[in-house]
Amino acid sequence: MKQPQEVKRQARGRQRIADILDAALALFAENGYERTSTNAIAARAGMSPGSLYQFFPNKEAIAEALSTHLVEEMRAAHSSAFDLSRVTDLTLHELIDRMVDPLVTFNVSHPGAKALLANTDMPAGAHAATRPLHEAVVDRVAAVIQARIPTLPAAERDLAAMVSVRIVAAMMPPIVAVEGAERRALTAELKKALYGYIAPLDPAGS
Template sequence: MSNAIERRVPQQERGERRIAELLAAAEVVLSETGFEATTMKAVAQQAGASIGAVYQYFDNKEAVAHALLAQYDAEMDRRWVNLEEATRALSVEELAQRFVDVMIRFIEQHPAYIVVLFAPGTHKRDVKVQNRLRERLALVFRSRNRRLSKEQSLLVATLTLQMIKSMNSLYALSKAGERATLVEEYKLALAAYLTSRLAG
């Protein structure tokens, strides 16, 4: 019995490693060619794998994009674990800047993020991860303004996330030389909104 378990574990580890390699390859292909032009064959070639190996783990490129987005969501979740503690000493303006900077840094580190964010089939995201982030933001906002109810702080968190999300698509569509200006405008807009909601 124990021998069977010992044999299965390495096989599982190999499978997880292979999935990670395929997703890393898909990230490159998607960032370079976009979703529509991406093919399973291109992902296989980038990974140095057979097309059969790709289909062993993913039914189609929509499934690949969905898996990548789940991976991105999990990473983003980890980045915000200690959000309240990490932002306690910041002013509201600095807080807004931090939120935007974290998102921009993430986009730059994962150039396929915007591609998969708007790919078909990826609208079914991990609700738990999204809710955790919203709740963490709400806790930060309530610590800044105790007069905010739980419902109000969650609303502010929701709108904050929506503002940042809207920046993602505009950032992707903007020319490289325009992006710095766009980011600064979003920082100003978010800072103005949070200042009005967190004052007092």
């Protein structure tokens, strides 16, 4: 049985990690990945750099932990959007709505996520760190395409999923950066772009 002091230390450690990840996500949103330093993350989290290094050896490790954390949150947020049992019951327009709207909501709620998902110029180490987030999004889209178009060869399915995610990733930063009517207009344009790309692959049509 764990002693009370040990339980308290573990709770403090979990809180410190949560503080670091929250600070990193906020700074990635404000300054981008490359311009955010571990010193800045430590300062935003209210601790010394030395304390931060007790939990993470470098910025890439923080990005990896944050990516994994965001995957879990994204799965919870998108559980209904990616309900494979209903994919074939929807028109393509409806399906795109169900996929895009939660993605927009997720990225608006986690603006730093776009620095991990949409940035194609990140260093190799950072790309490796954010791979869980990229793969989770691509895999979910591929599963939807597979359910919708079961006759599509696997290679074409995976390529279509990757391109669709890249389209979303390219549009997400400007969508997150604005509000109201501008955000709705840009979201509508994103949906048009996805429809134009996916429709020729989809025998179910619109």
